[in-house]
Amino acid sequence: MNWEEYKEQVKSSDKEAKKIIEEAEEEAKIVSSLIQQRVALGLSQRDLASLCDIPQSSVARIESYKTTPRLDTVLKLLNEMGLTLSVTKLRNPKP
Numbered sequence: 167m168n169w170e171e172y173k174e175q176v177k178s179s180d181k182e183a184k185k186i187i188e189e190a191e192e193e194a195k196i197v198s199s200l201i202q203q204r205v206a207l208g209l210s211q212r213d214l215a216s217l218c219d220i221p222q223s224s225v226a227r228i229e230s231y232k233t234t235p236r237l238d239t240v241l242k243l244l245n246e247m248g249l250t251l252s253v254t255k256l257r258n259p260k261p
Contacts, residue, residue, distance in 0.1 A: 193234065196251075200240075201229055203247045218242040 167175070177184035204214050211229065215222040220239065227233040228243075235243075244251055 194231070196240070197229060197231065199249065200243055200247070203249055207247060209247070214243065214246065217246040 173187055177187055204211070209217075211225040212222045215225045218225075218239075220242070224233075224235075224239070225243075228235050228239075241251065
């Protein structure tokens with residue numbers, strides 16, 4: 167069994183685990199996009215931190231998933247790299 171199959175098995179058998187996994191996956195998508203854009207722009211963590219007026223260690227902790235940043239921090243990072251955050255309606259929202 168590979169990792170994807172294992173995740174699907176856990177998600178199908180445990181409602182709480184499914185929620186935790188899906189939240190982690192969504193956070194990982196955002197952080198991955200931040201890292202990809204930073205690298206594409208040729209910025210170091212230190213460069214980005216300086217542009218956002220936050221410590222380099224904060225960028226490192228975010229990128230290594232050691233902390234979940236506050237929304238205002240995410241928006242600063244995105245803005246400095248020419249990215250935006252979009253909110254979309256789910257097709258089948260939960261009641």
